[in-house]
Amino acid sequence: MISRRRFTALSAASLCSGIAKARSLGTIANTYADHSESNAKVSQYVDIRIGTGGHGHCYPGATLPFGMVQLSPDTYNRGWDWCSGYNYSDSSIMGFSHTHLSGTGIGDMLDILVMACTGAVKTVPGTREHPEEGYRSRFHHEDERASPGYYSVLLSDYKITAELTATERTGMHRYTFPKSDESYFIVDLAHGYDDGPNVVRWSNLRVQGNDTLVGGKSTARWANGREIYFAMKVSRPFDSLEIFVDGQRVDNHSAELKGKSIQAVLHYKTSAQEQILMKTAVSGVDEAGAMKNLEAEAPHWNFDAVREQAAQTWEENLSRIRVDGGTLKQKQIFYTSLYHSLLAPTIFDDVDGRYRGMDGQNHTLETGEHNFSTFSLWDTYRAAHPLLTIVKPELIPAMMNCLIRMAEQSAMGMPIWPLQAKETKCMTGYHSAVVIAEAVAKGFPGIDLQRAARVMRKEALESDVRGLPLYRENKFIPCDIFPQSVSVSLDYCYDDWAVSRVLRAAGDTETSIALEKRSQGYRNLYDKQTGFMRPRLKTGEWALPFAPNEMGHSKQWRDYAESNPWQATFAVQHDPAGLAELMGGRSALKSKLDGIFNASSELPPDAPPDIAGLVGQYAHGNEPSHHIAYLYLYTDTPYETQPRIHSLLESMYDNKPDGLAGNEDCGQMSAWYVMSAMGFYMTDPTSGAYVFGSPLFDRITIATTQSRKFVINVTRSNPDEVYIQSIDRSGHDYGKLWFTHDDLKSGTSFHIKMGSAPNRNLGADPALAPPSASLHSQDVT
Template identity: 55%
Template structure:
């Protein structure tokens, strides 16, 4: 089973732009609109609040390039492509740019994409990128961060070694570049069709079946299969240029093809297009992509960018982002908090990504070409182990019209895939990354929240196969023994816990389809988490097939032996609280609510020391709480179930204040396709879905004085925090639509109906709030 972190953690130390606002990065590009100079600033105020460089440093793994909300194209600079911090292709610690490619992953801990690299250049021709240490040895160019501009839907930079100003913007399925060459210089474009994520410097991108064709003197097409993380995915492109090139050279295996070759086939293909008149006028490059064919890539391109209007495409991209970002309006005196929030909101709309063409064709999980019904869309890039927790719940509130298409799309993927129900699908290929089958949670949540237009009966048929029959990653042991034994399969503790939640989710799919027997069976099995709880240690521990507890045991360790790990990107401290659906019954394992609360206190107050072999994902530590990775994300809210809600308020506010910053290294861990940011967005608004399948949210500590969000069909939800402030995180009282509200949880249906939720905040906790059993969040519902 692949996990995301097959890469060694690179220790990249840098202190660039700590606390800098992205608006300060636009100074050196005359002619490029910035936040203070014209129509973009005056007509797109919500876009002004986004800093695309947050997450590009540290280990956030985000990219600053141009894309549309949930767009198929992500046109962004690549600074490196061969280590863990190159997962998105860009890291702020790198000093040179390899070029601009059209597909990127946002904040993942595993790597792929970076398709169709284009690099403009002057001077001698290089067809290899060169190295980070010696960029002059290839087509790379040095750049300064002061010469970058990044706004939603737009990116620009000065390539210093060539004196070329590059600008990028995008539609949903196509990108457009504008290159300004220096006066008196001829130029050329390098198209590196071998470029992509690599396992290491000396391991080229695994490509087969590639072709590259010079259709005419303004058109280039290509196709290839890539065998990286998404093994065997198809990608095609079509490129149009604003004026004809004077000459072109194709390369195969870095050797020039003889004569006037117009087409190349192989694995390592490249092209150089020459422009002696490059300096006469800006050169525009339009690129469409498709998983179906180069012809479909051309259809996408011609349909979405029919003209050579770069500024028009850029305005349309900004308009699209403005519409989406303006769904939530926050009122706060802190410019840094506002910037952090809107950057987070932006990051929640980069995945899942559109994965169909303008003619409704798409490449399915069976790698065959299918056609969608009129009005339907297909999506990819579902980081489900991460995003079921907060990203998809957030979308049910602020993107409700997208939910049926996304959810029914997951069922379509499950129906097509030879690998069964979706785990981590990427561009028509199941990566199989991470554990469990959490697409079930996304579908079950949609059912719980009343979304229609989803075939829940079909979903249950597919998910029943996984839950009840598939020989899948220790599931036969789980069904027989009630847990995954650590001497038979790896990450057995985490699998047991995650499978229990997947059972909980799948049970609701059974109920949606009218299968009460299936519902009851999986409901009972969802309590298998108890089978790896050791009452003597009060930890979730690895257990052998004979029932004995594995030794030695250290709660900070990731495994009892060197053979394999017992926990997935976590240790026993974090895994012990990996219960989202059955918290009240779960607390009895510890001896009751008081004992459980003491165990939570111990988690947050423990030493943050980790063993040498701990994965880099155990990050963002408060004690042994690890906010940098998803298994911890609900834990601060568990105090509410124990009647100690004031501790939830304090911890949530602490996390909001200390583990998110308006800086390039402002994320505590990988962004993971929006999950890290979705936690912030929801928690800053005042609530979080501990158990998304329940359709409920647990109240936290609202960060802003006032938040107004559009929740669909013209309805508005307003959250006010009166008397709020940095030293006033504690809820004194709550009203909802003018009536006193004593519960520490909220129903989705009530929030989605709109209204006004008002918190009175103070500097000292109100210990009575949420203490009564009737006011605590329900579980197992």
């Protein structure tokens, strides 16, 4: 299965004077005013249930855009479909923890669990089959309420209503208790994803007075050795306190308590409908950092003010894009997808600017900078990061400078999949290079270009990790020496191209040209006889046996990363024109594209579960396929992209808990929908160019600055008209099926006329094809 912040309380401003000093993304969250013709709130369309069932791996709890705290219920903490700690299929809740991953294919986090109970104290969660054996509670989905920044549920076994909301680094809870002499909270530091006997490396707890707990823990899961610290306060002093360390009750609470399993039980006598609140801040630095975060972001107990501010923050962010037309279902999927696209990467710094670096040391940020975590780069470089350049451009320089710092600090070099100051080394390539190259291509200011060039040059030319020496020596990676050789080789080709773009911008033309040439190494893996990208042995011979739906030539390891030859053959995002030439021309590429969509969907038994959402051998449930339907734009029949994209929009997404074709992967699955439903996508983010697909809505309005909008107006007689007939740009005929990021940010207006039959001439001239490495003399800036 290993396939892989301005908070101000509106009605409580006088309570929040300390917040203005906090280092917060919210200081720039309200850059743009409401730009819509209608003042209707778009957040009403967000259905947080979507993706919480099936294989979506999403959580339903309370967080802010890119929030460091994700306060959410945990229904289970083991197994692939519980990577986020929650699955809609469950009927009991273990408690509410403060950190969660959104839609990943590997589990971690679920830190600092809190559960509210009545009755006899239980220090174990119990099982899903028998929740009464522990502190779990049954619940019913009809008793759940979830909206951006808020979650509520009735814990039916205890008759306790739990409500959750959040600031960026603090989770606030409100519990409404029944009358009971045996009410209590359990705070379980041993809880986490896959909480086996050796997962917690260490934990500690200190009691401060009769209303505060502080502590921390380190875990040995996916982000092996990561550390998380917390500060927790309750609104009413606890009547008494019990603490258990490694299964033994400890009566002396005056000293710091240490162990691998620590549970604290906060006892209360409650009256009917009594409310007790709790607020918990986290830090990656230390307990003092967590306390500073708590004091800065939540200095009061006004739960409703926090909830209202969270809702307003989400509305401000979601309304960056307004869509008109379409069905209610389509709007629900669209805005839920946009919501999911704004959950990661997450901030990972304290209000005083301190953060834990990839070198394991604590650092202090320069003014205006932020540290981030949870970069699912192999997934998110494709659509999620391009979407962020559109809807959150003010964050892009800080994110890029963060990636550059990570590369300087990490022994692994360029970030691959960093999580809470640890490199998970998950997936192939080092696609932080692509994300940085995209930002450079789009002209974002404030990126330290020379530092970026330095770390990227070192990675491409000197790094000795993850097969890079083999790649440099052979111009491909031999499959009998290194696993996933085809995917790794193709990813390094694309990363070479990305690095070359940054080096060219930084003035290192000589090295840029060399890496441009090396990025053509994908040609070394294409077998013209079979028409597929294939693994090669050290000798240069093709590995046998071979079948286009197989994972690899032997049982030792796979030759492809979460893909097979069908999908990997199209993994040349920087040079579709070159791929077409290699195949025998534009018509040959068209035939191969037809082939993947029309092939049998049969997969071998060892296929990873990530390969899902199949149309033939196209797998929309996993990222390697996401650009493929757009490659028709590089053939003589570019119109064929349009019905294919429309079909995928309609068939691969639903407004139901299991409404995602595959796991969400930190916004990528959702970002594909947002981009494609707006009618455009990036086959190669480093090009700065967007290609047209088939817009789902009648009008798309994007606020690019406070006074400027990018607008697409669509006319059609009925929703079934999915073919583009003509494109008008600011009153003039536009003959191409692509445009640039400069067009978007300058406030260009497109008018697209749709029809029921294709316009076979639009965009068909090879001279009008979108950018490609083989044609990189095209000026797309």
